[in-house]
Amino acid sequence: MTDAPFRWGLLGAARIARALIPAIREAGGEVTGVAVRDPQSARAQAFSQEWNVPVLGTYDDLIGADLDAVYNPLPNDAHLPWTLAALNAGKHVLTEKPLTLNAAQAAQLAEAAARSGRTLLEAFAYRFQPQIDRVRQIAAEELGDLRAVHGAFGFHLTNPDDFRWNAAQGGGALYDVGTYPVNLIRLLLGEPHAVTATARWTDGGPAGGVDIALSGVLEYGGALASLDCAFDWLEPAPQRLTVVGSRGTLDVNGVFNSHTHEPVTLHVTAGGRTWEDSVAPGNGYARMVAHFQRTARGQEPPLYPPQDAEAQMRVLDALYASARSGQRVTLTTSPRPA
Missing domain, CATH: 3.30.360.10 (Dihydrodipicolinate Reductase; domain 2)
Incomplete structure (x- = not known):
């Protein structure tokens, strides 16, 4: 158990990220930074200023940063490659639904999560x-x-x-x-x-x-x-x-x-x-994030392990x-x- 803030990085400045940032903060986490395709774009700088979140660079830059977890709200076809990259880099990952584009891809991520010993959760906040x-x-x-x-x-x-x-x-x-x-x-x-x-x-x-x-x-x-x-x-x-x-x-x-x-x-x-x-x-986003953080820290078992997302797919x-x-x-x- 640790008193250090749980550090998050966001892949992209998607609209749903605007719901996750306050939820992470409400759950006691820290939004360390956001990654975007063009870190110098006016959109990226406006997002950074609005939410007081530093732009860490590109997606690759964020994956390699000193973080506990990555939130992946990218378009559906980008869920597999960037979630897999984050797991392989030793990050816990919260990925928007659908977790992948098919069950075979979901099985691939479930195996990567098991191999890395990291928490992987499909982000159905309504369940909380x-x-x-x-x-x-x-x-x-x-x-x-x-x-x-x-x-x-x-x-x-x-x-x-x-x-x-x-x-x-x-x-x-x-x-x-x-x-x-x-x-x-x-x-x-x-x-x-x-x-x-x-x-x-x-x-x-x-x-x-x-x-x-x-x-x-x-x-x-x-x-x-x-x-x-x-x-x-x-x-x-x-x-x-x-x-x-x-x-x-x-x-x-x-x-x-x-x-x-x-x-x-x-x-x-x-x-x-x-x-x-x-x-x-209720705020399902904050409850989901709090559960994710406790699971990642080994404080409670996952309510919805990756095999649930595989069955969903x-x-x-x-x-x-x-x-x-x-x-x-x-x-x-x-x-x-x-």
Whole structure:
């Protein structure tokens, strides 16, 4: 155990980094510096001044700096190479979702984390929110055997230059907003044994475009789960979860918010009565960072080890395979060979 601040470096000045900087500071960490492609650019200097964070140079400069951890919020295709570089340099790494572009890449990072003895976490901050704790508790204690789970998350992506429209950079709705309902479905039901999916594509279709919207069904034997995600839903777009069990139902909007400033309301019908459960606001980013730092220092075990991100990617792989082929896709949930 040490009283020294946990030192972070940021890869890029992405918008999400603006949420992580105050979260790191709230969790007692220190933002030592940021790296950008052009350290002399006006954008880099403005970011540095706004957040009082030094520009350490390029990505390579930051990877080689004296740091405890690296935060990687780069475009999706840059998650594998820069996370791998940071792990190999002896850094703990917090990488934005999706961890990689497929399960094979996720396995590569899991192996690198194990080999280096460093902490690797996929940055789903919403999982650390109080509303998620309450959803899981109500589902387990009030709803009986779960029969159906549905998650929906979308918004209107209007910037034509956003990397999320670029297939080569891992764009598409499923890799962005769709990761959330898939992840929460897995938190509630575990790993599916089969999926089916359909999508609407940009020009180029499933062979060369990205999914503007995707809908999927995940099969669990006794339960079915479904998701909808999109880049062309008008505001206010939903972040909705519905859970149906043998003894009741739960419905909540705003479920995927990672930093809430107002209470989140859960609507529950179970045991012959209907009620609203108000959950206090929370900062999932700060809670995620605090957990990451404690895990990296050996003070507690990881709640979500790299194998969880690998399992997440297997489901995303299967959903895309189904949407592209029009066929039902089965999954194996057996552990990878050692």
